[in-house]
Every structure is written in C-alpha cells, then in structure tokens.
Amino acid sequence: MEKLLLQPSLEKLNIWWDLVERKGRHVGLEEEGRKANPDRLLYTLSKIRPKVLLLCGEEAWNLFKVGPLKKLINDVGIINFSPGRDVWVLHAPCLAEAAEMHRLLPQVEASFDRAVSVCNPHVPKVKKWVRPIEELLEKTAKILTAYDLETTSLDPRKGRILTASFTWREEKKLLTYWVENPKQSDLKRWWVKGPRIVHNAKFELSWTKPIKITDYHDTFLRAGLVDENESHRLEDQLLRYCRGYPYWSSLPDYGDFSDVPLHVVGTYNGFDTAYTYLLYEYQEGVLDDREKSLLGDVINPLSFVLWKMEEAGVKINGGKLKKLCQEMDEEIKTGNDFLRKKFGDINWSSPKQVRKLLYEEMKLPVLEMTKGGEPSTSKETIERLSKRRKSLLPIIRIREITSIRNGILSALEEKTDGNGYIHTTFNQGFVATGRLSSSNPNLQNIRREGAEKSCFTSRFPGGRLVAADYEQFELRICAAHSKDRMFRKLILEGQDPHTHTTKELELSSRQDGKQLNLSLASGISARGLAYEHGFSESKARKWRGEWFRLHPQIAMFHTKLGQDVRRKGYVTNLFGRKRHLPISKERNQNSQRRASNQAKNFPIQGGGADIINAAVVRLYRLLRKEGLKALIVLQIHDEIVVDSPKEEVKKVAELMKEAMTNPMPGFEFFVPMAIDLRVGTSIAK
DNA sequence: AGCTACAGGACTC
DNA sequence: CCTGGAGTCCTGTAGCT
Known part of the structure; x- marks a missing residue:
C-alpha cells in the first residue's frame, strides 16, 4: 500500500498520525514552524517516487498548483516523476474528504507494496562544541556514540579532516556536537574505547585507523538486512524511515567541502550523526535476533577486515x-x-x-x-x-x-x-544476496585460465600466494540447508557427488552430472536445463524427475521456498539473512517465475556469502593471533587468497583450513565444508 | 557539444 | 510462460539539454 499524505498543518497531523505511524515509513517535507519549500518537495518526491499522492487542504493543493507541477496536474491527474512511472494525484478539499479517500485507498491500490507518508520531520538540534575537544572525547569514550567525519577528499592520503561530529543519548535527550579540525591520533584512541555507530564504517575506518576490530555498528550494512532492495544511502534511508528532512539538498552548490564555511560543514556533519543515531534505533526495532548476531559476528567486523585487505593490496x-x-x-x-x-x-x-x-x-x-x-x-x-x-x-x-x-x-x-x-575496493552491502563485489578494478572477474593470473604475485621476497577454494561449495550448501541425506552420505564417505549422479542417471560424462547437480540444486526448469546444456527436452524432464526422486529433501526445500515467498514475501538463508521478493497478483508470469528462481537461488548464494565472509573474519583473527606477517589479499566468492612469507606457508594453510571449514564456531553444518589449497608464486593454476 | 542512460557483450563465481 | 542467480566494466548509441 503506497500513500503519500501531505500535511498542511500541525493540528491535522495528529489525526493522521496513527495511520501513518503503523506503516513505519515517514517522510518529512516541512521544517517545524516553516512552510514547505516546493523545490524541496519536488526533490523528495522524486526520490520516493510514490505511486499515489493524496493531497488534502487548500494549502497543500495551492503549493502544488503554483509550483513546478502546476502544468501537470488537474483535479485528479497524473504526474510523471520518472519516465514510465505514473503518479496519481488525488485531491481532497478538506480533511474529512481526505480521510474518506484514505479509507478507500486500500481497496483501490491493493497492489501497491510500499507505504510512504509525508508529515512533519524530526529536526535534530546541532551545536558546535566550544570547550576543549578532549572533554568531548572523554565524555563519550565509553558510551554508544554515532560518529562521522567530513573531509576534503574520499582518500585519506589526499585530503584532510575538516570536522567530526558526535551524537549520543543522555537520559532521553539526543545530543549532537561537532568539532573542527580534530586530530587523527585523538580519534584513533577514542574509537577503540566504546561502542560506535557509523554509516559506512569503511570510510571512517580509513581515516581513523583503529588498530584492531572493535565494537561498532554500521547503519549502512544494517540497512542491507532491513531491506536489501532499497538504496542504503543515508539520505534515502532517512527519507524512508526516520522522518528526515533533506538537509543535504539545502547545501549550496560548492565545488568541494574545502570551500564551504566550517560552520556549514559542521552543522551538516551534525545532521548526519544525529540521523544516523535515529536510523540505528529504528533498525534495532526491526532487526531480529538472528540478523543482529549475523551483524555482530560477521558483517560488521568484516568491513574492518575488508578495509585492511584494500589497504594491503595485492602485489x-x-x-x-x-x-x-x-x-x-x-x-x-x-x-x-x-x-x-x-x-x-x-x-x-x-x-x-x-x-x-x-x-x-x-x-x-x-x-x-x-x-x-x-x-x-x-x-x-x-x-x-x-x-x-x-x-x-x-x-x-x-x-x-x-x-x-x-x-x-x-x-x-x-x-x-x-x-x-x-588496491581494489571490496563493496559490501551492495549485492542483494550478501555477496561482496569488487571494483576499481574488479578483481573478481579475472579470467579463470587467463595469462594475467601469473601477474599476481607475493609481496614477500620468495613468498607465496596461498589460494583456498571451497569444494562443491554451492552443492554442499544446498545439501546442508535442505538436509539432503544422499549428498550427506556421499560426502561423508568421501565419494564424488557428481560421479554418483552421472552413474545413477546413466549420463554420458561426469561433466553432465556436475552440470545437472549444480543447475537442479538452484532450481532450473526442465526447459532451461535443455536449453542451457543442449539436452533434449524430454531427456531433461526425465532426468530432472529422477534427480528429485533421489533427493526428496531438496524437492521439499524448493517447495517450502515457494510457499515462503507467497506467504511471507521473503525467504531466509541458514543464518537468518532475508531476501525480500514481493510478488503481487497483477504482475505477469514472467516476474513470478523470476522471483521463484531467485528464491531458490538465494539460500545457496546468500548462504555461501555468509560462510566465506565469516571465514575471512575468522581467518583474519587467527592470523593476527598467531602474529603472522601473512595478509589476506583477495576474496572471490568461494575462494580466499593470502599473501604469505615462504616460512609461514604451512601455518597459513592450516589456519585457512580451520577458518574455512569451521567459519562460525558453534554452528554445525549438516554437510561439512571442505577446501582445496593451491600454493604458488602467482595465482595461476 | 557534453552529459546521462541504456543495451549489448565480455569476464567472474 | 521463460529459458538458474548475483555482479563489474567497456563500448557505442540514442536522447537530452
């Protein structure tokens, strides 16, 4: 259900409040005591892209009639906020009528899946800290504090810190202060002393440079668990969840932050942390226990390790x-x-x-x-x-x-x-399934047999690159999640599951058996199977049927996933990570089919992502605990590459095996994970 | 002319 | 009915101001 209510005055707001509050999504368009600015409205609307806009009261109506939308709307009409996307504008002259329309909307728009409402925003109070910065740092040392920096460049080597901002709660009040030109060394010491909240920790880490993994929460990464389909940018999250008003769009168009007066930067900085804190609290309310432990155990500490990997780079x-x-x-x-x-x-x-x-x-x-x-x-x-x-x-x-x-x-x-x-960038939180991606340059799409692989080498004189990849990763995850007994038995006995399938179905080669196992585990149709691998359709159908008879648990697993998507709108992987796949009846079969495939694929891809990411974090901790010089340099979905001095190779290999086969101590896999190790002067095979 | 958006094609797991 | 899922990056092209 997607509705947008524009509230012309405060007293009317209260009447709407509980209708709006329940949806949990608020958008602010007015500053307290001031009239909404049409440009700001337009900006916000273009971000939210509502499907239905319900205006009530003459004030609201006039705002639109005189604004840039004037020529586009009639009494009931259509506005285009983006090509191909129609926005219905329903206008009610008075509140009573608007209320009636609001009541009827659910029946009319049963297919809209997002609720958006517009009401007065929460505007935090931001102040400059005028006493010595040491007092502020000491005061916040041990308490949960949202923290953010404004700098002259994205790269710590090229720029400098302009301001830092801090938000914390004291009794019920939210306090926000900013300071100018803080010393990096002070922040570095402060960071490790207590729990922190940041939006996109990797950025703050690269400037603050703490020496070990500490207790912090990243609202950017948390947003990825709340709804992986939404943009995780702070601005977009605030509009959607925190009654934020778009303070960022009020910043005049400066070329660079170094040209902006410091008090403007500081205030802006303060809004960032104040809202980050509010976003954190909102997320605390909607994340469940499993998601929180995944965040604490894997996702948050991983951003620290990724920063170290990026900083180290690969030779x-x-x-x-x-x-x-x-x-x-x-x-x-x-x-x-x-x-x-x-x-x-x-x-x-x-x-x-x-x-x-x-x-x-x-x-x-x-x-x-x-x-x-x-x-x-x-x-x-x-x-x-x-x-x-x-x-x-x-x-x-x-x-x-x-x-x-x-x-x-x-x-x-x-x-x-x-x-x-x-130094590649490992993007965390961008991929809906929880995987990482790599860019600038992308080191996750280096050709399998490409000659360029021989160019990746060790930084240590005489050193080695140790690469470990999971054996039959996706198949094992599928079997582990569905509790497939046949695959468990084969793997525990040390038999090759692909060869087994080849024999059972009387296929001509192990290659066919492998393809069948992998494709069917992630839910391919008979027709897709035939198309993809060049089998005839009748053969594909026969093999598919037999395969599922051999693996009834996987068949049930797929059925369950389909049910979850229809009933709950999302599916869950082994570790509680969710993939939201809203399907409504009006959508065509194409989308339905696609969603069903995505549902079957997610627990496998998303399970794999969490497993290897946990392994990276555990491996980092083990390497540091043992005091080794070796560095993790790459993660390629089912593979981890470590750059190691020659004398450490044996120990590194041991630790990699330990971290990767037992990435989350205490979590028993129904089907064990195994790795394959390669040691060389490059990553060529 | 310069910008942006998109499609198509290459590579990865 | 469509032809497993998830990405990055380059190039050319079309359409916009």
Whole structure:
C-alpha cells in the first residue's frame, strides 16, 4: 500500500498520525514552524517516487498548483516523476474528504507494496562544541556514540579532516556536537574505547585507523538486512524511515567541502550523526535476533577486515604485465589488419556495425535474437554462423582480446600504484544476496585460465600466494540447508557427488552430472536445463524427475521456498539473512517465475556469502593471533587468497583450513565444508 | 557539444 | 510462460539539454 499524505498543518497531523505511524515509513517535507519549500518537495518526491499522492487542504493543493507541477496536474491527474512511472494525484478539499479517500485507498491500490507518508520531520538540534575537544572525547569514550567525519577528499592520503561530529543519548535527550579540525591520533584512541555507530564504517575506518576490530555498528550494512532492495544511502534511508528532512539538498552548490564555511560543514556533519543515531534505533526495532548476531559476528567486523585487505593490496609483477600487454597489442594489430582486408573498416566492438555486416551485407540467417529484439551478434551466434562461414571465426577472437586488453589489462596497469600494488575496493552491502563485489578494478572477474593470473604475485621476497577454494561449495550448501541425506552420505564417505549422479542417471560424462547437480540444486526448469546444456527436452524432464526422486529433501526445500515467498514475501538463508521478493497478483508470469528462481537461488548464494565472509573474519583473527606477517589479499566468492612469507606457508594453510571449514564456531553444518589449497608464486593454476 | 542512460557483450563465481 | 542467480566494466548509441 503506497500513500503519500501531505500535511498542511500541525493540528491535522495528529489525526493522521496513527495511520501513518503503523506503516513505519515517514517522510518529512516541512521544517517545524516553516512552510514547505516546493523545490524541496519536488526533490523528495522524486526520490520516493510514490505511486499515489493524496493531497488534502487548500494549502497543500495551492503549493502544488503554483509550483513546478502546476502544468501537470488537474483535479485528479497524473504526474510523471520518472519516465514510465505514473503518479496519481488525488485531491481532497478538506480533511474529512481526505480521510474518506484514505479509507478507500486500500481497496483501490491493493497492489501497491510500499507505504510512504509525508508529515512533519524530526529536526535534530546541532551545536558546535566550544570547550576543549578532549572533554568531548572523554565524555563519550565509553558510551554508544554515532560518529562521522567530513573531509576534503574520499582518500585519506589526499585530503584532510575538516570536522567530526558526535551524537549520543543522555537520559532521553539526543545530543549532537561537532568539532573542527580534530586530530587523527585523538580519534584513533577514542574509537577503540566504546561502542560506535557509523554509516559506512569503511570510510571512517580509513581515516581513523583503529588498530584492531572493535565494537561498532554500521547503519549502512544494517540497512542491507532491513531491506536489501532499497538504496542504503543515508539520505534515502532517512527519507524512508526516520522522518528526515533533506538537509543535504539545502547545501549550496560548492565545488568541494574545502570551500564551504566550517560552520556549514559542521552543522551538516551534525545532521548526519544525529540521523544516523535515529536510523540505528529504528533498525534495532526491526532487526531480529538472528540478523543482529549475523551483524555482530560477521558483517560488521568484516568491513574492518575488508578495509585492511584494500589497504594491503595485492602485489603485481609489473614487468610480466607489460610484456603480456605488448604481446596482446601485437595480436590485436595483426588481427585487425587481417579483418580489415576481408570485411572493410568495422568496429568489432559495435554490435550495430557487426549486425549490419552479418545480416544486411552478408545476408546470413538470423539464428538468435537479443533481449531487445535485435538479431544477436554474440559469441555463440557467431560460432553457429561460422559453421558455414569459417571466415567469421577471427571476429570472435578479436572481440575477445580487445575486450580483455581494454577491460582487464589496462585496468590492471592503470590501477597499480607506485609501489606495484593494486588496491581494489571490496563493496559490501551492495549485492542483494550478501555477496561482496569488487571494483576499481574488479578483481573478481579475472579470467579463470587467463595469462594475467601469473601477474599476481607475493609481496614477500620468495613468498607465496596461498589460494583456498571451497569444494562443491554451492552443492554442499544446498545439501546442508535442505538436509539432503544422499549428498550427506556421499560426502561423508568421501565419494564424488557428481560421479554418483552421472552413474545413477546413466549420463554420458561426469561433466553432465556436475552440470545437472549444480543447475537442479538452484532450481532450473526442465526447459532451461535443455536449453542451457543442449539436452533434449524430454531427456531433461526425465532426468530432472529422477534427480528429485533421489533427493526428496531438496524437492521439499524448493517447495517450502515457494510457499515462503507467497506467504511471507521473503525467504531466509541458514543464518537468518532475508531476501525480500514481493510478488503481487497483477504482475505477469514472467516476474513470478523470476522471483521463484531467485528464491531458490538465494539460500545457496546468500548462504555461501555468509560462510566465506565469516571465514575471512575468522581467518583474519587467527592470523593476527598467531602474529603472522601473512595478509589476506583477495576474496572471490568461494575462494580466499593470502599473501604469505615462504616460512609461514604451512601455518597459513592450516589456519585457512580451520577458518574455512569451521567459519562460525558453534554452528554445525549438516554437510561439512571442505577446501582445496593451491600454493604458488602467482595465482595461476 | 557534453552529459546521462541504456543495451549489448565480455569476464567472474 | 521463460529459458538458474548475483555482479563489474567497456563500448557505442540514442536522447537530452
């Protein structure tokens, strides 16, 4: 149910309050005692994008009639806040009528899944701390304090701290103070003394640099558990959950924070922490116990470890990389020359130009279409076409190598720092399933067999990279979650589950057995199976049926997931992490099907994410406890890479095995986890 | 002309 | 009915101001 109420005055607010309060989502458009600013309204609305806007009272109505929306609305009309998204505006001249409309709305909009209401915001009081900063730090040392910095740059090496802000509760009152030019060393000492609340801890950590994992709560990461589908940005969270008013949009358009008067920065900074504190309290109310322990055990401490991993970086063999690039440039040049003679001057990266050549000039048959309904020029299509035109094959190669050269190798070259290290960013909280992603550069999509793997090397003279990946990770998680007895038995006996499936279903190769196991565990349809692996549909259907008869627990597991999605609107993984998949009846079958697949995939992908992330945290603690020099440098979904001095390799391998097979001491997996270790001077296989 | 948004295609687990 | 899920990044193109 999605409604937006614009409250023209305070006394009327009370009447609406309990209707609004129950939904738990508030948006502020007015500052206390002042009239709402139309620009601010428009800004807020464009963020929330409500489907229905219910205006009541002449004051509210006039605001819109004179504002920039004037030309778009009539008495009942449509406003577009974004292309393709209609907003119905219902206008009631008086409160009684609005109340009646409000009462009827549920029946009309049964399909709207978000409730948004507009009412007076909570405006925190922000003050400058005028006494010595030591007193403030001492006062807040041991109490729960929201903390935030404003700086001149995102990078601590390039900028400096302008202000710091602190919010805490004293009795019932929320106190917020900001200070100017705090010393980094003071903050570093202060940080470790008590519980902290921050929004996006990795940023504050990189400036404050505490020496060990401490007690902090990250409202950004918590937001990812409350609703993984919503934007976790502080601004968006405040609009949605905290009756925040958009103070950030009132900041004039300065180029850089260093040009902004310090008291403006400080006040802004103060609003950030005050609202962060309120957001924290809201989250405390909606997160359940399992989510809180996942946060405490894994998610919060992980951000510290990720910061350390980013800071450490991974060492690159620059000479080798350069040689590789030269070789590839050479191949691109000869390849391009060859193709130019044959087909003319064509940009092979342009699907449009390739499409023109293949289907208009060469008049080849259209075998596959893209999602957008255009004839496909993908690798698979060209491979199929090249069966009759051998001369097309070099196109695949040239496209592949130019994309690798431009997409991967040049990124590696560019992002290597002066000392030969690449510092990727591990994004936590962005992926709906709980996985990490990597960017600048993305080190999680380095080619499996790519030559560039040999460029990743150890920072220690004579050192080694130790890489450990989980064996049959997803299959084991599926079996562990569904309590599948067959897979448990096979794994405990040390048999290969893929070979077993191959034999049972009388398949031709282990490869087929493996594909069947992996695809069916994450809920593929018979048709999808046939399409994906080139089996006939009847065979796919037969095997799928037999497979589920061998694994009745997995069949039940899938049924249960489907029920959860329909009844509760979300599914849960082994550790209490949720994936919200709102399905309403009006949506087409396509979306339903998709949601059902997502539901089946989530416990596996999301379970894997929490397992390996817990392992990273545990491994970090074990390495530090043992006083080793070795550093965790990469996490690639089912793999952890540690850079180790040669003499520590044996110990590191032991610790990796311990951390990865038992990532959460006290949590017993129905099917045990196992790892495969590789030790080398690079990460090449 | 410069910006943004998107689609398509490459790579990953 | 559609053709397991989750990402990043590059390029070209279309549409906007």
